[in-house]
Amino acid sequence: MQRDDWLRPKGRASFYALAAALFLALGTAAAQDKPDPLPALSGDIGRGQAIVVSRQAGLCLLCHAAPAGDSRFQGNLAPNLAGTGSRWSVPQLRQRVANARSLNPDSIMPAYASTEGLNRVGSAWAGLPLLNSQQIEDVVAYLQTLQD
Ligand code: HEC
Numbered sequence: 231m232q233r234d235d236w237l238r239p240k241g242r243a244s245f246y247a248l249a250a251a252l253f254l255a256l257g258t259a260a261a262q263d264k265p266d267p268l269p270a271l272s273g274d275i276g277r278g279q280a281i282v283v284s285r286q287a288g289l290c291l292l293c294h295a296a297p298a299g300d301s302r303f304q305g306n307l308a309p310n311l312a313g314t315g316s317r318w319s320v321p322q323l324r325q326r327v328a329n330a331r332s333l334n335p336d337s338i339m340p341a342y343a344s345t346e347g348l349n350r351v352g353s354a355w356a357g358l359p360l361l362n363s364q365q366i367e368d369v370v371a372y373l374q375t376l377q378d
Contacts, residue, residue, distance in 0.1 A: 271364055273371025281361065281369050282311070288361070288369065293339065297376065308339065313378035323370045327361075342366060 281288040283299030290296065295304040296311040318326065325332060328343035341347065342361040361369065 271367045273364075273367035273369070275368075275371045275375055277365075278368035278370070278372025281365055282372060287365070288342075289340075290369075311373065311376055313376060315374045315376040316378040318373075320370060320374060323373045324366065327366055327369050327373070342369075 279298050282290045282296060285291075290311070291299055291304045293305040293308040294311045295301070295306065314323065326339075329341040330337040330339035331341050331344075331347070340360055343359045343363070343366055345357050345359050
């Protein structure tokens with residue numbers, strides 16, 4: 231057999247058949263390992279912290295204190311975020327950041343992933359959430375590091 235035999239049509243067909251079989255086998259194995267079919271975005275702790283302390287993006291420190299940013303200008307309308315990563319699991323943190331109103335309809339905390347129920351939204355921002363999915367994951371990754 232010559233070295234480039236596998237490039238010939240017959241060889242190529244079996245190569246593709248093998249690749250397809252492997253793909254299916256790996257796909258099935260992966261599906262069994264991971265019941266969650268949602269594509270996972272992974273959060274970046276540094277970007278999350280930047281959003282939390284930002285006076286433009288997150289504005290979290292308007293209401294919360296956190297062990298980050300300038301401690302002279304932090305809020306006291308909401309629980310201190312120090313230790314929040316020990317109090318809540320990742321899905322619980324995500325729910326609180328994405329839509330605190332889903333837990334407490336009267337919450338003053340903005341529903342960062344929501345595009346509904348917002349007041350006086352400028353036309354340039356209509357239909358956009360305050361934070362996109364990647365930013366929510368970044369914030370959650372940072373909150374997770376705030377352990378007691
Ligand atoms: C306008 C005020 C306000 C802003 C801004 C705000 N929050 Fe909140 N947050 C609250 C209040 C009030 C609570 C207490 C629960 C409730 O009333 O919903 C809370 C609860 C939380 C909790 C649960 C705290 C705990 O440990 O019990 C987390 C986590 C949280 N906020 C994260 C954030 C993050 C991250 C941001 C910025 C992206 C943010 N919050 C912005 C008001 C705010």
